[in-house]
Amino acid sequence: MALIGVFDSGVGGLSILDEALRQLPKHDYIYLADSANAPYGEKSSEWIASRSMELCQYLAKQGCDAIMVACNTATAEAIAHIRAKLSSIPIIGVEPGIKPAAMQSANSIVGVLATEATLKSEKFNALLATLPSNCLFIKQAGAGLVPLIEAGRANSEETLELLAQHLAPIQEAGADTIVLGCTHYPFLRKAIRKLLGDSINLIDTSDAVVRQLKRKLESQEGGVEKSSHGSVKFISSKNAENLLKMAQELIQSDLSKHRIDSALVSAFH
Template identity: 40%
Template sequence: MEDNSYNKSKPIGIFDSGVGGISVLKKAIKILPNENYVYFGDSKNAPYGVKTVEEIKKLTFKSIDFLLSKDCKAIVVACNTATSAAIEDLRKRFKDLPIIGIEPAVRPAVNLNRKGKILIMATPITLAENKFNKLVERCAVNSEVVALPCAGLVEMIEEGIFEGNDIKNYLEKRFEGKIDKDVSCIVLGCTHYPFIKKEIVYIIGDEIPIIDGSDGTARELKRRLKESNILRSSDQKGYVKIFNSKDNSNLIDLSYKLLDLE
């Protein structure tokens, strides 16, 4: 039987267009605490949500190449926009590499079985992509789904703005006329958005459930590692290394701060 211990000790690569994917990294560490992780945020080119599909593909492949240079055994594309634009091409290029994407948590939203429409916050390009439309058609046949494009929100979060009047004013304008008794839940369709969940609750109240796709992505990661027999066998807590394309130590500090945020 082949000794797979070397491959098992290799890190998992997690990529996002900025600091947003830290929300997925947090969930992965919670579910798989003994794994090693390398995180890469492409904040230099954020936000991806305003770029063309071809630009997003090019940037995503470049970021994955960086993670592979760190000898990663699996890749998590912790960015809804990059997943929508590039995941199929990535899997064609790297056929033997476990590649896990993230998508808006439409199915979990439907499974709540709450009366009313499902409100999905996401970047404009995620909502415009065919992958999103197919997801809604597949998972929400009998549900009313309302897309809420949030242009400019990622930029604020990349600047380290997670609370305060700027975020509150932005959310109040976005939710104006959208929040009523007919809303069953809100889906956070961008990995940056969980970091402003407190401010969303402040605006809409705590009676409407707010969900995101990070839990499902982390569980799928565990399943794929197990399937490939590359789960790390050590009982020691793994390491986390964070890199960013923007030459700015503040972003690295912000990333570690978000990782420790409860």
């Protein structure tokens, strides 16, 4: 049984943890939310890289056998540095699913809803440059959406109004596919469907990310215990009780099957 660390700026990475609990329920997990500093998307590249490294080093010290950087912004700004520093364990990042989106779009017009930091990052734009030029990508920063999701208001009228503003350029361009380029944004699926209907194709990469984790774990020595569900520890830099409450609301997997614990890490304020 492996101990897997999952790190995000806040509750967004719960979408990745949820998929991990579905595919790999036997493992133990530490979910680390840096909610005291969310959102990351509007902070400097240097700050994001330094903070992400600090938190991943903390998870490594807890004995994690693998770490999922379940934050698109942190992945874009820091994943290479983290992998170089923590080279003894697998570090799995998340990237906007622009490649599968380009392949699935019928009219080759794809909207990319992500944070400002992700859209400006070298990593994202290098990936974009490898894709066919006949596909038009409408890049849109979702400023203000993460704090609303963090506050448990993903389906509020305020969120709906802000989301409508962000989706307008994508809709006007005629996109038939939207990439959810931030791990917080899968929690906006209901709101997006309300605004754009069921015909729009929504792409998030949580399934692919967890399959990559599975491959990495299978390549390591040692089998996986098959008898029971593992444990999940929720750690927050702001409010551990609130993080646990949000997890219970947002995660569709049955958390009651897992041993649950929560803690506040005041050193990370």
